[in-house]
Amino acid sequence: MTVFKNYFKIAKRYMFTIVLYIVIFLGISAIMSIASNSSESNMYSSLAKPTIGIINNDGKSIFTDTFIEYLNEKTNVKDIDYDISDIKDAIFYRKLDYVVVIPKGYAFSFINLNNPQLETYEIKGSYASVYPKLLIEQFLKFSKLYAESGFGVNDIVNNTIEDLKQEVEIKPIEKETEELNLLAVKFNYLNYSFLAILILIISLITNKFKKENLKRRNLASSKPFSRINFELFLGHLVLTIIVWIIFMLLMIIMHKSQMFNSQGLLYIMNSFVFAITALALSFFIGNIVKDEEAAGSLANVVSLGTSFICGAFVPQILLGDFVLTIAKLFPSYYFILNNELIGKTNSISWVTFSPILFNLIIVFVFGVCYYLLTILFNKINLLKKKGEIYD
Amino acid sequence: MFWHVFVNQFKMIIRRKEMLFWVIFFPVILATFFNLAFSNLTTQEQFKSFNIAVIETENYQQDNNFQGLLNQLSTGKNKIFNYEISTEVVALEKLNNNEITAYLNYQDKIEIVVNDNNSNVSILKGIIDNYYQTSSMFTTIISYRPFLESEELMTKFNSPSTFFQGEESKNTDYTVIYFYTLIGMACLYSASFSMFAINRLEANSGAKGARTSVSSAPKYKMILSSLLATFIIQFISLLVLLAYLIFILKINFGNNLNLILLVCFVGTIVSSMLGIFVSTLFKGNVEKKTGIIIGYTMVCSFLAGMMFIDMKYIVADKFPILANINPVNLITDSLYAIYYYSEPSRVFINVFFLLMFAFVLFLLSINSLRRKRYDSI
Numbered sequence: 001m002t003v004f005k006n007y008f009k010i011a012k013r014y015m016f017t018i019v020l021y022i023v024i025f026l027g028i029s030a031i032m033s034i035a036s037n038s039s040e041s042n043m044y045s046s047l048a049k050p051t052i053g054i055i056n057n058d059g060k061s062i063f064t065d066t067f068i069e070y071l072n073e074k075t076n077v078k079d080i081d082y083d084i085s086d087i088k089d090a091i092f093y094r095k096l097d098y099v100v101v102i103p104k105g106y107a108f109s110f111i112n113l114n115n116p117q118l119e120t121y122e123i124k125g126s127y128a129s130v131y132p133k134l135l136i137e138q139f140l141k142f143s144k145l146y147a148e149s150g151f152g153v154n155d156i157v158n159n160t161i162e163d164l165k166q167e168v169e170i171k172p173i174e175k176e177t178e179e180l181n182l183l184a185v186k187f188n189y190l191n192y193s194f195l196a197i198l199i200l201i202i203s204l205i206t207n208k209f210k211k212e213n214l215k216r217r218n219l220a221s222s223k224p225f226s227r228i229n230f231e232l233f234l235g236h237l238v239l240t241i242i243v244w245i246i247f248m249l250l251m252i253i254m255h256k257s258q259m260f261n262s263q264g265l266l267y268i269m270n271s272f273v274f275a276i277t278a279l280a281l282s283f284f285i286g287n288i289v290k291d292e293e294a295a296g297s298l299a300n301v302v303s304l305g306t307s308f309i310c311g312a313f314v315p316q317i318l319l320g321d322f323v324l325t326i327a328k329l330f331p332s333y334y335f336i337l338n339n340e341l342i343g344k345t346n347s348i349s350w351v352t353f354s355p356i357l358f359n360l361i362i363v364f365v366f367g368v369c370y371y372l373l374t375i376l377f378n379k380i381n382l383l384k385k386k387g388e389i390y391d
Numbered sequence: 392m393f394w395h396v397f398v399n400q401f402k403m404i405i406r407r408k409e410m411l412f413w414v415i416f417f418p419v420i421l422a423t424f425f426n427l428a429f430s431n432l433t434t435q436e437q438f439k440s441f442n443i444a445v446i447e448t449e450n451y452q453q454d455n456n457f458q459g460l461l462n463q464l465s466t467g468k469n470k471i472f473n474y475e476i477s478t479e480v481v482a483l484e485k486l487n488n489n490e491i492t493a494y495l496n497y498q499d500k501i502e503i504v505v506n507d508n509n510s511n512v513s514i515l516k517g518i519i520d521n522y523y524q525t526s527s528m529f530t531t532i533i534s535y536r537p538f539l540e541s542e543e544l545m546t547k548f549n550s551p552s553t554f555f556q557g558e559e560s561k562n563t564d565y566t567v568i569y570f571y572t573l574i575g576m577a578c579l580y581s582a583s584f585s586m587f588a589i590n591r592l593e594a595n596s597g598a599k600g601a602r603t604s605v606s607s608a609p610k611y612k613m614i615l616s617s618l619l620a621t622f623i624i625q626f627i628s629l630l631v632l633l634a635y636l637i638f639i640l641k642i643n644f645g646n647n648l649n650l651i652l653l654v655c656f657v658g659t660i661v662s663s664m665l666g667i668f669v670s671t672l673f674k675g676n677v678e679k680k681t682g683i684i685i686g687y688t689m690v691c692s693f694l695a696g697m698m699f700i701d702m703k704y705i706v707a708d709k710f711p712i713l714a715n716i717n718p719v720n721l722i723t724d725s726l727y728a729i730y731y732y733s734e735p736s737r738v739f740i741n742v743f744f745l746l747m748f749a750f751v752l753f754l755l756s757i758n759s760l761r762r763k764r765y766d767s768i
């Protein structure tokens with residue numbers, strides 16, 4: 001086990017870089033986890049209750065007060081400062097679905113049928129703006145007809161509110177397990193962290209073993225080449241498991257209540273299998289790439305690229321069929337699919353577990369393929385080198 | 392001397408083909424991935440009519456008004472949904488297969504049965520609510536004002552009225568932000584070019600560095616010429632990315648090319664300074680310095696919204712200072728301002744902050760850049 005022991009000597013020399021990577025990606029995972037909790041309006045989820053902003057320049061009056069109260073009840077009203085660029089930013093980043101500015105003298109003008117207009121901001125034609133617009137239009141249309149029929153202000157607002165209380169019921173046929181799906185999203189983020197960290201660290205260390213004189217010395221030893229490769233892989237494996245444990249601790253600290261049940265266990269198991277495959281992929285990349293800087297770029301391409309097209313950052317249901325077909329070429333797709341499946345599993349039985357197991361096996365097979373490819377690549381390279389030496 | 396160093400630094404970068412290839416093309420590849428992932432997103436956001444089913448009940452058959460409403464909403468250019476008459480069993484099955492958004496069961500009152508709650512359901516509910524609300528209103532008005540003709544009221548109610556004067560922003564595709572962060576990231580990432588170049592000049596970086604240090608050439612000249620060489624390569628690599636985004640992926644950047652180039656130019660200055668800063672202020676092997684640049688770039692990109700677009704907004708909203716010292720965010724925000732706002736003042740503010748950032752990095756490294764004496768090396 002000389003190679004295995006030496007592995008850690010080298011790893012120790014690059015301790016700073018290794019710890020730096022782990023800390024950074026751990027931090028990113030943690031912040032992303034918290035942010036996805038607190039950000040109430042997730043632009044990808046379809047909003048049942050729109051978030052709107054109201055700026056009232058008309059002061060207090062029965063009409064405007066009732067109007068605002070009505071909107072308060074039907075939507076999430078956010079307090080906003082009256083700064084056009086703030087509003088426009090909030091609209092652009094989908095923090096607000098709709099903004100209404102009530103101009104000065106609006107209520108008086110409205111009651112007197114002068115047809116005043118509200119200033120609005122929205123993403124034209126977007127889903128999120130259709131509903132708040134409908135709500136506002138309803139209120140104004142009703143009030144207007146009452147006003148036209150000669151009712152006084154009090155009657156106008158009271159009748160309108162009374163009418164608008166008429167509502168039908170929505171009957172869901174299935175209860176969604178919201179909370180646990182959120183956990184699936186958080187495990188999906190691991191696709192990014194694991195791939196980024198492992199590719200960066202493993203290619204860093206692999207590169208040292210590839211340095212010409214160290215490599216020749218190794219090859220000249222009595223140890224078979226495959227054995228050297230295997231011990232290297234073992235070293236990587238230990239590192240991977242350490243990284244995995246650190247991330248699992250983070251998950252447990254952040255979501256204590258949800259981790260210690262069968263579902264939590266499935267998530268953990270899924271992430272472990274994926275970590276091993278990510279390791280095999282990193283081992284492959286570390287071996288084929290010669291330049292360290294290039295390995296850094298590749299780490300970014302692979303971790304970010306797969307996170308986007310396989311559904312870690314953008315949910316799989318929102319991706320097009322063509323993209324998903326490409327995504328199936330990467331183990332990340334099956335890892336993420338599994339997280340979603342686990343999120344939907346309420347009780348574990350063979351029926352619910354078998355598709356999860358199937359995906360686990362696919363992820364693992366990807367790992368085995370990467371490992372075999374690496375061995376093959378190194379073998380071919382070795383034969384080439386031998387030729388050079390004999391010539 | 393200036394051109395001698397310049398040419399050689401240039402050659403040294405060009406010769407590291409693998410590194411050059413990846414640093415230039417990895418943002419290009421990532422952009423391709425982004426483009427794939429987002430191709431579907433904004434179209435999903437646009438409202439499309441949806442499908443519902445209506446259970447054929449006695450109440451439904453008797454309610455001509457309601458039938459009229461359904462017909463009205465399911466025809467024409469601005470139709471909201473398509474509906475079909477069905478039985479409860481069939482409708483339930485279709486609902487489970489997600490073929491329809493909901494079905495309406497008209498018993499004493501209309502019931503909306505759904506699979507999960509989404510915007511379509513909200514819209515549908517709004518419509519059905521409206522149906523009841525309108526009839527409630529007519530009842531109220533007629534009871535207080537029996538002399539009013541219901542026909543006349545109906546015409547008044549249905550006459551189109553404009554309650555809003557809306558601001559219509561043209562450029563509202565938020566996915567462009569991802570591509571903008573990519574430019575910011577590519578900018579910072581290429582700091583490794585200048586880091587390598589400056590590192591080679593330092594005596595403690597190896598034999599070549601020591602040799603360069605004892606030459607008679609003034610150090611500032613060597614630094615300037617090295618920087619010029621890396622600056623050109625960094626700027627060109629950024630232009631390659633920009634051209635790819637604009638001409639091949641057809642990402643919308645607004646229409647002020649001069650400002651965009653200014654932002655890229657200033658971004659490259661920042662990355663050059665970052666390279667100097669990391670190579671001089673951090674001691675240790677090149678791997679460590681590369682690690683710092685990669686790590687720093689990723690943190691900045693993350694905070695600028697590259698992995699999670701809400702992040703950019705949260706940081707700008709809650710920690711504005713952090714947003715203003717994050718070069719990736721400043722570059723992203725400049726490009727966003729060019730795209731979304733027509734007037735350029737916000738771009739200039741961001742550019743100012745970027746230049747300040749570069750200047751601070753330069754000040755911090757200036758001392759370590761000076762010629763050093765070594766008793767032994």
